[in-house]
Amino acid sequence: MTARVGVVTFPGSLDDGDAARAVRIAGAEPVRLWHGEAELHGVDAVVLPGGFSYGDYLRCGAIARFAPVMEKIIDAAGAGLPVLGICNGFQILCEAHLLPGALTRNQHLHFRNRDQILRIESTGTAWTNTFQPGQEVLIPVKNGEGCYVADPATLDQLEAEGRVVARYVGGNPNGSQRDIAAITNQAGNVVGIMPHPEHAVEALTGPSLDGLGFFTSVLKHLVGAPA
Amino acid sequence: MPRVVVDVMLKPEILDPQGQAVANALPRLGVNDVASVRIGRRIEIDFTGEPDLDRAREIADKLLANPVIEDFTVRLVEADESAEARS
Numbered sequence: 001m002t003a004r005v006g007v008v009t010f011p012g013s014l015d016d017g018d019a020a021r022a023v024r025i026a027g028a029e030p031v032r033l034w035h036g037e038a039e040l041h042g043v044d045a046v047v048l049p050g051g052f053s054y055g056d057y058l059r060c061g062a063i064a065r066f067a068p069v070m071e072k073i074i075d076a077a078g079a080g081l082p083v084l085g086i087c088n089g090f091q092i093l094c095e096a097h098l099l100p101g102a103l104t105r106n107q108h109l110h111f112r113n114r115d116q117i118l119r120i121e122s123t124g125t126a127w128t129n130t131f132q133p134g135q136e137v138l139i140p141v142k143n144g145e146g147c148y149v150a151d152p153a154t155l156d157q158l159e160a161e162g163r164v165v166a167r168y169v170g171g172n173p174n175g176s177q178r179d180i181a182a183i184t185n186q187a188g189n190v191v192g193i194m195p196h197p198e199h200a201v202e203a204l205t206g207p208s209l210d211g212l213g214f215f216t217s218v219l220k221h222l223v224g225a226p227a
Numbered sequence: 228m229p230r231v232v233v234d235v236m237l238k239p240e241i242l243d244p245q246g247q248a249v250a251n252a253l254p255r256l257g258v259n260d261v262a263s264v265r266i267g268r269r270i271e272i273d274f275t276g277e278p279d280l281d282r283a284r285e286i287a288d289k290l291l292a293n294p295v296i297e298d299f300t301v302r303l304v305e306a307d308e309s310a311e312a313r314s
Contacts, residue, residue, distance in 0.1 A: 059293055095293065102295040109244050149241060149296060
């Protein structure tokens with residue numbers, strides 16, 4: 001049975017097409033989900049793509065969090081549905097309180113757009129179980145508000161529980177605390193990542209094929225293979 | 228009818244790079260006695276009936292501010308006062 005992975009389109013989403021393509025290249029069936037429809041169509045996992053949902057009005061992700069489809073995703077994530085939030089999707093997951101902390105304006109105020117090395121710190125999540133602990137991967141980063149912040153107690157808890165999923169290596173592109181590029185929830189099914197694995201799945205368009213691992217991980221997770 | 232004004236500010240411990248950029252520009256205006264600038268957001272809310280401060284606080288807490296990084300205050304102003312403030 002082919003896994004069905006939902007990709008949500010919000011008004012202002014940009015990377016929903018690339019995310020759906022990455023899902024297909026990884027061997028799953030992408031299912032396009034619409035923000036205004038409170039319906040998940042029985043998908044096995046969900047990707048919240050990058051972009052500027054609702055024009056980033058108020059705060060990035062603040063309004064998308066209240067979209068009808070998000071109510072279903074928040075409930076399903078609580079029941080174990082794998083959810084990957086990329087860039088704006090990460091911001092939405094924080095605004096929805098599925099992940100702790102917040103993403104703020106890059107400290108240097110510049111939009112940062114480059115290929116970025118990340119170190120995978122946690123391979124125990126639904127989205128990173130095909131990587132080796134400590135593996136370095138090359139994935140594009142492109143954000144203006146990617147500076148991850150949380151209070152020190154929350155950061156310590158994330159570290160202690162192994163919930164820092166990836167860190168920036170070779171230069172922190174946005175000032176994120178403790179070089180954090182990706183985190184997960186306690187159960188490991190919800191992951192938020194600021195760089196864009198869906199842009200690193202084909203030699204023609206990406207700097208590497210390293211991003212594919214996130215999408216093949218969820219397939220491995222869904223068939224119940226040990227992480 | 229009084230209007231509800233919500234002021235949202237980054238918490239003091241959160242770096243405000245926008246405010247810093249403005250502060251760094253001030254010397255170019257010849258202003259050298261400003262220690263810091265913080266930038267926030269003012270939201271004006273008009274209820275259809277009597278202003279409901281409790282409801283406004285709920286709106287601020289759930290949507291207008293992100294309590295992880297921001298504080299907010301809620302207050303009533305006369306509608307003409309807020310017009311004056313803009314002039």
